[in-house]
Amino acid sequence: MLKAKNKLGLVFFPAFDWQISPTHPERQERLLYTMDQLNEEGVFDIDGIKLFNPTIATEQDIQRVHFCYPDVKTRVPQSHLISAGGSIRAAEGVLKGEVQKSFAIVRPPGHHAYRVVYGDRGFCIVNIEAIMVENIRKRFGNKKIAIIDTDCHHGDGTQDIFWNDKDTLFISFHQDGRTIYPGSGFVEEFGGPGGFGYNINIPLPPNTGEEGFLYVLDNLVLPILEEYKPDLIINSAGQDNHYTDPITNMNFTAQGYAKLNERLNPDIAVLEGGYSIEGALPYVNLGIILAMAGIDYSKVKEPDYSFEKLKQSDDITEYIKVLCEKIYSKWKRREKTAYKLFNRKDSVIRNKNIYYDTDGIMENQREKIKVCSECSGLIVIESSSNIGQDLLAITIPRDGCNKCIDEGYNLYKKTNNNYSKVYLQDKINDQFFDK
Amino acid sequence: MIIGLDTGGTHVDAVLIENGKIIDKTKKPTDKSNLFESIWKTLEELLKNKNLDCIEKINLSTTIPTNAIVEGKGSKVAMFIEGGPGIDPANFICGDHVFFLDGYIDHRGREIKPLNEDLVRKKAEYISSKDIKSFAVVTKFSIRNPSHELQVKDVLTKLGFSPVTMGHTLSGKLSFPRRIYTAYLNSAIFSSFNEFAHAVRKTLKQKGLNVPIHILKADGGTMSLNEASKYPVQTIFSGPAASVMGCLASFNLQKDALLLDIGGTTTDISFLADGVPLFIPDGIAISDYPTLVRSIINISIGLGGDSAIKINERGNIIIGPERQGPPMALDGPTPTPSDAMIVLEKLNFGSKEKASYAMSLIADKIGVTIEKAAEKIYDKFGEIIKEKTNEILHKINSHPVYTIQELLYGKRIKPENIVVIGGPAKAVAPILEKKFNIPCKIPQNHEITNAIGAALTRRTLEVTLLADTERKILSVPEMGIYKKVDSSYNLDSAKRDAIKLLHQQLKNLDADSYLNEVEIIEENSFNMVRGFFTSGKNIRLRAQIKPGLIYRIGDDKDA
Numbered sequence: 001m002l003k004a005k006n007k008l009g010l011v012f013f014p015a016f017d018w019q020i021s022p023t024h025p026e027r028q029e030r031l032l033y034t035m036d037q038l039n040e041e042g043v044f045d046i047d048g049i050k051l052f053n054p055t056i057a058t059e060q061d062i063q064r065v066h067f068c069y070p071d072v073k074t075r076v077p078q079s080h081l082i083s084a085g086g087s088i089r090a091a092e093g094v095l096k097g098e099v100q101k102s103f104a105i106v107r108p109p110g111h112h113a114y115r116v117v118y119g120d121r122g123f124c125i126v127n128i129e130a131i132m133v134e135n136i137r138k139r140f141g142n143k144k145i146a147i148i149d150t151d152c153h154h155g156d157g158t159q160d161i162f163w164n165d166k167d168t169l170f171i172s173f174h175q176d177g178r179t180i181y182p183g184s185g186f187v188e189e190f191g192g193p194g195g196f197g198y199n200i201n202i203p204l205p206p207n208t209g210e211e212g213f214l215y216v217l218d219n220l221v222l223p224i225l226e227e228y229k230p231d232l233i234i235n236s237a238g239q240d241n242h243y244t245d246p247i248t249n250m251n252f253t254a255q256g257y258a259k260l261n262e263r264l265n266p267d268i269a270v271l272e273g274g275y276s277i278e279g280a281l282p283y284v285n286l287g288i289i290l291a292m293a294g295i296d297y298s299k300v301k302e303p304d305y306s307f308e309k310l311k312q313s314d315d316i317t318e319y320i321k322v323l324c325e326k327i328y329s330k331w332k333r334r335e336k337t338a339y340k341l342f343n344r345k346d347s348v349i350r351n352k353n354i355y356y357d358t359d360g361i362m363e364n365q366r367e368k369i370k371v372c373s374e375c376s377g378l379i380v381i382e383s384s385s386n387i388g389q390d391l392l393a394i395t396i397p398r399d400g401c402n403k404c405i406d407e408g409y410n411l412y413k414k415t416n417n418n419y420s421k422v423y424l425q426d427k428i429n430d431q432f433f434d435k
Numbered sequence: 436m437i438i439g440l441d442t443g444g445t446h447v448d449a450v451l452i453e454n455g456k457i458i459d460k461t462k463k464p465t466d467k468s469n470l471f472e473s474i475w476k477t478l479e480e481l482l483k484n485k486n487l488d489c490i491e492k493i494n495l496s497t498t499i500p501t502n503a504i505v506e507g508k509g510s511k512v513a514m515f516i517e518g519g520p521g522i523d524p525a526n527f528i529c530g531d532h533v534f535f536l537d538g539y540i541d542h543r544g545r546e547i548k549p550l551n552e553d554l555v556r557k558k559a560e561y562i563s564s565k566d567i568k569s570f571a572v573v574t575k576f577s578i579r580n581p582s583h584e585l586q587v588k589d590v591l592t593k594l595g596f597s598p599v600t601m602g603h604t605l606s607g608k609l610s611f612p613r614r615i616y617t618a619y620l621n622s623a624i625f626s627s628f629n630e631f632a633h634a635v636r637k638t639l640k641q642k643g644l645n646v647p648i649h650i651l652k653a654d655g656g657t658m659s660l661n662e663a664s665k666y667p668v669q670t671i672f673s674g675p676a677a678s679v680m681g682c683l684a685s686f687n688l689q690k691d692a693l694l695l696d697i698g699g700t701t702t703d704i705s706f707l708a709d710g711v712p713l714f715i716p717d718g719i720a721i722s723d724y725p726t727l728v729r730s731i732i733n734i735s736i737g738l739g740g741d742s743a744i745k746i747n748e749r750g751n752i753i754i755g756p757e758r759q760g761p762p763m764a765l766d767g768p769t770p771t772p773s774d775a776m777i778v779l780e781k782l783n784f785g786s787k788e789k790a791s792y793a794m795s796l797i798a799d800k801i802g803v804t805i806e807k808a809a810e811k812i813y814d815k816f817g818e819i820i821k822e823k824t825n826e827i828l829h830k831i832n833s834h835p836v837y838t839i840q841e842l843l844y845g846k847r848i849k850p851e852n853i854v855v856i857g858g859p860a861k862a863v864a865p866i867l868e869k870k871f872n873i874p875c876k877i878p879q880n881h882e883i884t885n886a887i888g889a890a891l892t893r894r895t896l897e898v899t900l901l902a903d904t905e906r907k908i909l910s911v912p913e914m915g916i917y918k919k920v921d922s923s924y925n926l927d928s929a930k931r932d933a934i935k936l937l938h939q940q941l942k943n944l945d946a947d948s949y950l951n952e953v954e955i956i957e958e959n960s961f962n963m964v965r966g967f968f969t970s971g972k973n974i975r976l977r978a979q980i981k982p983g984l985i986y987r988i989g990d991d992k993d994a
Contacts, residue, residue, distance in 0.1 A: 017838040029961045036542040042612035301520045303547040
């Protein structure tokens with residue numbers, strides 16, 4: 001019998017009874033062929049691979065991360081609570097020592113979900129990794145966590161949530177936002193005053209292949225991780241960089257994804273996007289599972305794989321090299337730059353227009369982050385959208401100082417009539433209030 | 436009249452049943468060196484002075500295939516394995532000569548790379564020079580498209596090889612490694628099973644018994660001797676299934692139940708879900724080979740009437756898992772639960788003084804009276820069964836689910852009755868009732884429950900129907916059906932077809948299952964979307980004739 005070198009936990013939840021709409025990429029069929037491939041390969045029989053059923057994320061799990069308008073019950077369907085719960089179950093397996101690593105193959109995905117949630121954007125309503133990360137911290141202590149987002153689309157929701165949190169290093173490599181949804185994820189987006197430099201975007205040119213992705217990993221991501229020294233590494237494992245994906249333009253492969261996971265060596269992986277349901281997902285998921293379990297994956301190749309056809313151009317190779325150097329030196333200078341940028345400021349304000357493509361909602365946000373010498377700073381969001389009245393959302397960060405705590409509670413108490421909803425998220429005491 | 440015969444490790448049990456009444460029963464020791472002889476002797480005794488014209492059929496279980504595998508006495512087998520992209524198939528090597536083919540069929544059943552027939556011929560000619568006749572051929576996703584397996588078989592048959600087991604004929608389930616092992620085992624035990632079948636047919640004929648012969652399967656059903664001769668692997672581990680069916684034959688059990696067979700060395704645990712035996716999800720494992728052979732869950736724990744009792748450093752009573760010999764009441768070497776139950780007057784055999792002495796050894800160590808020691812052991816016996824049962828139930832109830840519906844509202848097994856058989860059944864029932872807090876029943880003829888189960892169980896059948904209306908293909912691998920369908924084919928048509936096929940197959944097999952017992956176990960229809968349009972439907976359906984009885988003991992119904 002085949003034996004896994006690393007004990008691997010799998011949450012495999014294809015949600016065969018849930019869809020956004022019958023012809024939407026997020027439909028029942030999405031993980032059907034992956035299931036067939038995994039069953040046929042006998043993956044669930046491998047000694048050392050353990051299958052877990054998802055748990056269901058609670059309202060409190062969601063409120064640790066999000067402000068759902070008007071509330072969690074109205075906004076978050078069962079399906080999303082289960083994919084978030086699936087991620088939590090995967091993490092729990094690792095943190096309780098049931099397994100050494102785990103991979104949550106769940107749907108729907110989550111990395112486009114921002115802090116404030118009015119509806120579905122980019123097929124995501126709640127951010128399943130972020131919910132998992134905060135659940136881990138609540139139950140297993142304040143860990144330093146790195147999230148490496150390898151989905152082809154910028155993980156803009158995850159960026160938004162951890163923008164000001166230097167205990168969560170977020171690195172996203174994706175197809176350049178000038179050429180694809182959601183149109184963000186540029187090098188300049190580098191984090192808020194409390195977490196400057198801990199939000200790293202690596203926008204890659206269309207047609208980047210195996211060579212390019214692995215170059216970024218070896219020459220930028222791994223060195224940064226080496227310096228950051230996270231307690232946990234999480235791969236936000238979108239699979240739409242694949243050369244057969246219908247809604248992207250990259251040339252990544254099953255072998256590439258497997259190699260990436262072998263070298264990145266994440267503790268936990270969570271499936272995000274990936275919509276080449278027949279040509280990519282069955283092979284990519286198999287490749288990632290084998291790589292994480294420490295089993296030979298050299299024979300996992302797409303039936304139509306051709307090394308020659310997928311070879312990346314020299315221009316792209318050179319472009320990526322320069323890009324990596326630029327980002328690495330930016331990372332090295334992060335403290336100096338932060339000092340220059342925020343030294344004399346009381347707060348940093350960002351205005352955001354957030355479009356919910358799946359639900360057709362437009363949101364306007366004004367985010368104010370306090371520049372605080374004692375902590376990462378109180379965050380206050382004022383938001384309006386075309387489906388509801390204005391809301392005010394206050395976050396007291398995990399490392400909040402007494403001053404920020406008082407300020408947060410006072411603001412919550414005194415704010416009333418101007419907003420239809422007021423929320424206070426107290427991450428120190430794990431409490432959530434709304435009125 | 437029906438004959439039911441069960442071959443066990445220590446005894447061969449047989450019963451003769453007519454109209455729900457047990458006419459006669461026989462128990463003979465098993466001679467492992469000559470199983471056929473043991474079976475034959477038991478039958479002879481059972482049939483002494485009986486009117487053979489009234490015998491309608493014989494249902495028997497045999498351990499010949501199981502033993503052949505466990506003892507590694509199967510024939511030599513050569514294999515062709517076609518893996519394609521995925522886990523290296525070299526991990527699943529079994530048999531004496533394995534050849535890898537480089538064709539490939541994908542998950543939809545599309546041929547990506549054709550079979551290299553020349554390679555097959557070349558390797559087969561090489562095997563001809565060895566003393567090997569048996570082959571097995573397994574290709575990845577062959578249940579979606581068996582063409583490569585069929586092609587290989589064609590070549591091999593023309594070259595005179597037999598048997599050639601094809602993976603897709605053994606099960607409709609996905610699992611390439613399990614398909615490899617199952618096909619290998621089928622070819623390995625083919626000739627020993629056929630020798631046995633031949634001897635059975637010949638001897639019965641000589642005796643003037645010209646009746647249908649059925650062989651028991653691990654899933655609690657039967658198959659005809661002729662069918663079993665083609666797929667002998669389906670008959671492994673049928674013993675526990677016979678006992679489970681025997682429990683079903685003794686009571687009207689419509690709800691969840693726990694079934695216990697308590698022997699000298701082990702206790703076997705099985706479950707009913709709404710009155711139907713619970714299966715192992717993929718198939719049973721034998722000698723480290725996980726297979727696709729459908730089987731009733733039957734988990735052995737090392738706890739029985741003869742289990743050795745020890746006291747550990749902390750003064751706790753430890754029962755089992757090993758057996759060192761008979762109870763001390765029968766001059767055995769160590770105190771056993773049976774000794775405790777003899778002291779408590781729940782069992783009545785051997786010497787009560789010696790049992791008492793056994794308990795005094797325990798009592799001294801833990802500083803209680805002899806009676807108290809016996810009570811503690813008795814209580815612990817029930818406690819261990821309860822703990823193990825709950826562990827197994829927890830595992831069963833957390834089986835993987837793939838839909839929101841199932842995750843939220845899926846069935847959880849919660850036994851409402853216990854049926855216990857085996858030597859200490861009566862003695863143990865009260866403590867089980869107390870521990871589980873549910874009624875505990877003991878069948879009337881609990882020493883031959885297995886033979887009764889063998890006699891009364893029926894044909895089981897399972898089909899996996901897959902329709903891909905984009906490719907316009909319908910397949911039922913278990914029946915070798917691969918045909919065209921049109922794009923209007925839907926889940927309802929699939930249900931109708933599956934039911935029709937099962938009925939037809941029963942008729943062909945001349946089986947005795949009732950028509951109303953067809954059950955759809957799984958049904959799914961996925962819209963296949965390519966681009967922005969629905970291009971077809973992917974319909975998956977499994978249907979079965981579930982395990983069941985022709986009637987229960989005591990039911991006044993003619994066979």
